[in-house]
Ligand SMILES: Nc1ncnc2c1ncn2[C@@H]1O[C@H](COP(=O)(O)OP(=O)(O)OP(=O)(O)O)[C@@H](O)[C@H]1O
Ligand SMILES: O=P(O)(O)OC[C@H]1O[C@H](OP(=O)(O)OP(=O)(O)O)[C@H](O)[C@@H]1O
């Protein structure tokens with residue numbers, strides 16, 4: 467009898483704000499995924515990994531309970547579940563393995579536009595509609611104010627207008643939803659991003675091996691996203707000035723150009739933003755054919 471190799475189980479949001487970015491990240495890590503709307507446990511065909519597609523609010527619990535080995539979830543959802551479990555005396559341990567570069571938003575208190583906000587004290591005793599009462603409660607306690615809650619899982623911004631609450635505490639990114647509902651942001655409670663989390667108890671050797679392959683790929687994808695490959699032709703006698711203008715700490719590669727003694731090719735991987743102003747300065751030094759290219763993958 468043969469025993470099959472254990473498969474690493476990763477929980478991701480089925481549909482919503484994090485699902486496209488999560489799926490794109492996994493695909494860029496080389497995972498061949500067959501995701502269709504109805505398939506809730508998707509098999510990765512080229513690695514021993516299964517992707518469990520669930521509501522994002524279920525992900526922290528699935529990882530904390532050890533049902534899934536890894537999960538990709540917003541820090542707001544994660545900390546809300548952790549605080550809630552701690553309050554109830556339930557298991558709440560996990561490892562935050564990697565802070566990811568998507569899902570950025572803030573969890574903020576917002577009041578009707580006409581409300582005269584003079585500081586946190588003026589919110590004392592008011593009632594707030596929110597999806598994340600524990601996060602708001604922690605913030606209120608830390609700031610010495612008492613607030614009441616009204617729990618809404620979505621469309622939180624409607625609450626003040628229909629008399630459900632005095633204000634709201636919800637996720638904001640562009641601020642368009644607040645504006646469309648006559649609300650203004652008055653205080654940031656929590657800054658959130660997506661994180662890769664891992665169950666707290668050690669993985670078996672096989673699963674740890676899969677994770678050891680996956681993690682450098684995730685870091686490589688993130689690093690590649692923020693890096694650019696820069697190529698240009700520079701006058702040979704200006705190499706020192708050109709090199710000094712290059713963003714990042716990498717030493718440029720200098721290559722000869724066939725049949726030219728006066729010009730060289732300069733190549734560099736830039737991990738910092740390469741501004742138009744820098745390109746203009748390089749042009750001023752006599753450089754030309756300046757190319758800035760995206761990088762797909764990076765390692766080492
Ligand atoms: N406007 C936004 N901009 C950026 N990130 C956001 C925004 N709204 C939510 N997020 C992040 O995406 C996560 C998922 O939000 P989304 O609205 O898709 O799902 P949900 O309704 O909160 O949860 P569920 O998947 O359980 O139904 C949030 O927990 C937060 O971390
Ligand atoms: O600042 P903005 O860019 O306008 O984004 C903020 C909105 O996005 C989220 O809701 P979502 O659109 O995910 O709907 P939901 O309430 O159904 O989850 C959040 O709960 C806000 O309502």
Ligand SMILES: [Mg+2]
Nearest residue numbers: 482483620637
């Ligand atoms: Mg939402």
